[in-house]
Amino acid sequence: MMFDRIKEKLEILADAAKYDVSCSSSGSKRSNKNKGLGNSDGMGICHSYTEDGRCVSLLKILLTNHCIFDCAYCVTRRSNDIKRAAFKVQEVVDLTINFYRRNYIEGLFLSSGIFKDADFTMERLIQVAKKLRLEENFNGYIHLKSIPGASDELMHEAGLYADRLSVNIEIPTVSGLKKLAPEKDHADFIKPMEKVKNEIIQYNSEKKLIKSTPKYAPAGQSTQMIVGATGESDREIMLSANHYYKNYNMKRVYYSGYVPIRNDPRLPSLGSQVPMLRENRLYQTDWLMRFYGFEVNELLNPQFPNLDVEVDPKLSWALRNPQHFPVDINRAEKETLLRIPGVGLKSVSKILNARKYRKLNYDHLKAIGVALNRAKYFIICDSRGWETKDLGSAKIKSLILRNSVGKFRKEYSSQLSLF
């Protein structure tokens, strides 16, 4: 290996890939057979964390940052004056294997700028994955980008070697995409997504009949949306996310706060803040939809098109819907428990277990890990008194805000003081 040259390429092509949020390495089962290298047992591992707090699980790089497109939001757009580089297929294979053997990573996340055309690029990505699987007997995690516009045949082949495939739709609305990436067609993003979805459905039904059906993208598909680059409301973003979850069986939709990279009249100016709080609230909403049984419309609707910055979306929902409370901790169904602010999935599971043995009171709930500072206004349990009495929603909110600290608090309190 030519280490100096590789080092330079790695710096350029890792730097260009870092705005892709996904680093998940979970959800795939690929067990080590015949003394190969690597084993994926379904659990993801974060091998390190960057100073911005993100997980480093995969070697996340572009094959090249040469690109024929000129999308306004993208660092590798062709009109941007930056250093360009390209890895050879074998170089990516060697890097992956050597990092994996040292336990630095769970596998490879390979994306690319589009050089020549979609199929030519996709073919190269597949070559890397194929080499890793067939020549190196590698069972680690491989995440490949589906290149918008790639042919069905190539998407079929990609899924045979990759654990996960993803297309980033980037801009949540079709009109936003037209504005920022006029050369790209929305349909090109959907095409590979559709193909992969259908392949997975077909694979799953064949797998039931014939056990030896080869794996096809066992960790499913994901996508990513940039938040705060165009003027979408939270409702529009989450409706769009919901659409991809429901219609394309997405495993994950990622939300990426727009990091200003250039001055362009179509985009937030350089130096404007990354909307991290908003991103955080969107992820909370995403979780409520996927694990807590909430519908988008309950959390965001024409009356409430944007999430409350001051409190989390579940609390915000509960304050708007006092008719559902109080909930009896010792009797309520699981679905109802999940809707109590300050009670998460783990607490719910502990409550369901523990209440079989005795009636639970505040002390028990606190020991179990319930956030009572929020929950106490919404529950009754085996302690006397129900905290809300005749408090209204506004009063409860102010009490909770006064008696708690939030990691984003200082950002919005200064914003509010302007009015």
Add this chain to the structure above:
Amino acid sequence: MNSTTSLSYDGSLNGLLTCIFLNYEEKLQVVAIHPPGIASEELFSNHLEVITEKPKAERVWKAFKKIATARGVKNIYFAYLSEEPGIELEILKYFQHTFQRKESIDGDFANSHVLKIAQTAKKVSREKHRMEAFVRFQLTKDSIYFATIEPDFNVLPVIKHHFTSRYSDQEWIIYDLKRKFGLYYNLTTTNIINIDFAKNSGSSEENDYFFDSHEQDFQKLWKNYFEATTIKSRINIRLHHQHVPKRYWKYLIEKNPLHN
């Protein structure tokens, strides 16, 4: 008679189970169970040195497994590996509670002993997961991938399976410097080994003769990658420290200032 007893055992799981057996056989009132190296401080109780007896230990374990759920069995084992002071007595209480109720109490989180065992097991399982993440192998001249760790809890026994199935085509050693034993995988099986280290081994600078000639190059590439993948406008050091507590930095090539 109502006199209390404190026990000492050899630190092994079978030893601890033998203590629990004796507690029943001799109808003791146990107030403390001490691992080796901890002196008994109970002035007013009898003291007993327990000699591990495997058949007795197995009887207790079998009886427990019959009642407890798989989660309960795992929690007890993980809690034992925590080596936390006083955890032995908590385990004894857990067994007593189980045998008394004659049904699994694994979900009784409102019981302080059950919660304590579950929380301790959780801590150990977090440390296990961290070691699966933070171990950094360095390739030696003999083609062995070598790593040292000093985990908070004794997690080597529970990470063995993970590393054996993952790195089945390379020889590797993971050595626990704190507890002075390690795992060695010889391409067929993974065994426990003891090595006598000279000081400072394990870091490449002093050991250029020990490691493969390209080991340093790959470490540099990894460091470069780590830096290039950080988004500067989103730096959040508090979050970073929360994910990678400073005590683990010594393992991590990308964080350890010694590896340059």
